[in-house]
Amino acid sequence: MNDDRLDKLRLELRRGVLVLAVLASSRTPQYGYSLRKQLNDNGIDIDEGTLYPLVRRLAEQGLLDSQWQMAEGRERRYYQLSATGAEVLAQLSAEWQQLNGSLATLLEQQ
Amino acid sequence: MMELLERYLAAVAAELPADKQHDIVRELRANLLDQIEAQQQDGPLDDNQLSQLLLQQGHPIEVAQRFAPGAPLIASEDMPLYKTVLWHGAALMAVIALLKSLGGLVLADSINPVRLLLQLGFSFIDNFATLLLLVTAVFYGAGQAGWTKEWRQRQWHPARLPRYPLARMKLSDSITDLTSALFLLLLLWTPLWLSVEAQQHLPVRLAEGMEYWRYLLTFFAALSAAFALYRLTQLSWQRWSKWCYILDHLVFALIFAAMAIKGGVFTEPQQLSDGARLFWTHAAGSISYILLATAAVLLVLAIAEYRQLRRL
Numbered sequence: 001m002n003d004d005r006l007d008k009l010r011l012e013l014r015r016g017v018l019v020l021a022v023l024a025s026s027r028t029p030q031y032g033y034s035l036r037k038q039l040n041d042n043g044i045d046i047d048e049g050t051l052y053p054l055v056r057r058l059a060e061q062g063l064l065d066s067q068w069q070m071a072e073g074r075e076r077r078y079y080q081l082s083a084t085g086a087e088v089l090a091q092l093s094a095e096w097q098q099l100n101g102s103l104a105t106l107l108e109q110q
Numbered sequence: 111m112m113e114l115l116e117r118y119l120a121a122v123a124a125e126l127p128a129d130k131q132h133d134i135v136r137e138l139r140a141n142l143l144d145q146i147e148a149q150q151q152d153g154p155l156d157d158n159q160l161s162q163l164l165l166q167q168g169h170p171i172e173v174a175q176r177f178a179p180g181a182p183l184i185a186s187e188d189m190p191l192y193k194t195v196l197w198h199g200a201a202l203m204a205v206i207a208l209l210k211s212l213g214g215l216v217l218a219d220s221i222n223p224v225r226l227l228l229q230l231g232f233s234f235i236d237n238f239a240t241l242l243l244l245v246t247a248v249f250y251g252a253g254q255a256g257w258t259k260e261w262r263q264r265q266w267h268p269a270r271l272p273r274y275p276l277a278r279m280k281l282s283d284s285i286t287d288l289t290s291a292l293f294l295l296l297l298l299w300t301p302l303w304l305s306v307e308a309q310q311h312l313p314v315r316l317a318e319g320m321e322y323w324r325y326l327l328t329f330f331a332a333l334s335a336a337f338a339l340y341r342l343t344q345l346s347w348q349r350w351s352k353w354c355y356i357l358d359h360l361v362f363a364l365i366f367a368a369m370a371i372k373g374g375v376f377t378e379p380q381q382l383s384d385g386a387r388l389f390w391t392h393a394a395g396s397i398s399y400i401l402l403a404t405a406a407v408l409l410v411l412a413i414a415e416y417r418q419l420r421r422l
């Protein structure tokens with residue numbers, strides 16, 4: 001399989017998981033760059049072009065609360081998990097654990 | 111350096127919807143400033159390094175699209191129907207443009223092929239542009255109201271799927287029949303869409319005392335259009351609907367044959383040009399043959415449908 005196709009498949013595989021990763025990382029207030037850094041530090045490499053629009057979308061869906069704050073002489077938009085977001089995160093986490101367990105069994109059979 | 115950043119943000123803003131420009135650009139600026147700050151640990155970035163960073167962000171159009179993706183006018187699920195309607199509409203517009211151009215040819219004292227082709231082309235483009243606008247507007251409105259989704263899901267149940275391939279109602283057939291019926295109605299009612307002057311110059315018109323053919327054909331063309339519309343809401347043929355379809359063909363075959371046999375249904379225009387005079391002197395009899403040929407084709411189609419009915 002060529003690299004292009006593998007990249008596309010990898011992107012598809014990661015797309016759904018990114019929502020979970022962003023929600024989980026937003027338990028504490030985060031602004032765009034700090035969120036990206038936190039994800040990177042935890043081994044989830046995501047480019048700005050994907051992350052920033054995704055965060056805005058989650059905020060529009062009410063899963064994240066947002067607030068503009070002045071910090072280090074500059075304004076930044078901070079995002080934090082909302083009450084609805086926390087519920088959704090709990091449900092998605094359970095779903096992920098179950099899926100992960102099933103997948104692990106399947107992959108071990110190969 | 112900051113000038114380059116502001117130019118980039120302005121380019122992104124230009125691609126965003128007006129109501130979202132301020133908010134998105136404000137946030138994008140804050141994010142980019144954070145990235146710039148993270149990269150300038152060894153000193154401020156020069157224009158070249160900032161250009162590299164902005165290149166990594168992507169083209170302003172792509173960035174704007176990611177933040178505010180535009181909704182398509184037509185949903186991808188509606189595209190097959192949209193394209194089918196446009197194709198049939200385009201065929202109808204082409205025939206109308208051809209008739210108009212041929213009408214002009216009959217009226218003309220001399221024939222100029224280039225002028226004829228240009229007239230044909232512009233007439234088609236003019237009509238098709240209007241059709242494209244109308245069809246797109248209707249599909250957009252219906253899509254927003256959720257009607258197209260309702261239509262796609264019509265009668266959807268595995269048990270209602272056609273038992274045999276022949277029982278499946280073809281969308282393209284229903285739209286073809288609807289288009290044909292509408293075309294016939296347009297032909298019958300030229301007074302509603304052609305100027306008085308153009309009507310006087312039509313190469314053919316109904317003879318005195320033959321108006322009842324117009325009303326008879328209008329009645330059955332309207333029925334045919336309504337039946338085609340009904341079929342658009344169905345997934346499979348029933349025996350009764352197939353019978354109606356056969357009857358529809360037979361009625362028109364009968365009417366056209368009767369018009370051909372009776373003769374004198376059509377007459378020459380009030381103002382006879384050289385071209386029209388030529389037609390009425392040498393080719394007036396061909397109208398009956400055209401009507402008979404149309405009736406024969408409809409009869410053959412009716413027989414083919416009857417053979418399908420027996421296998422339903």
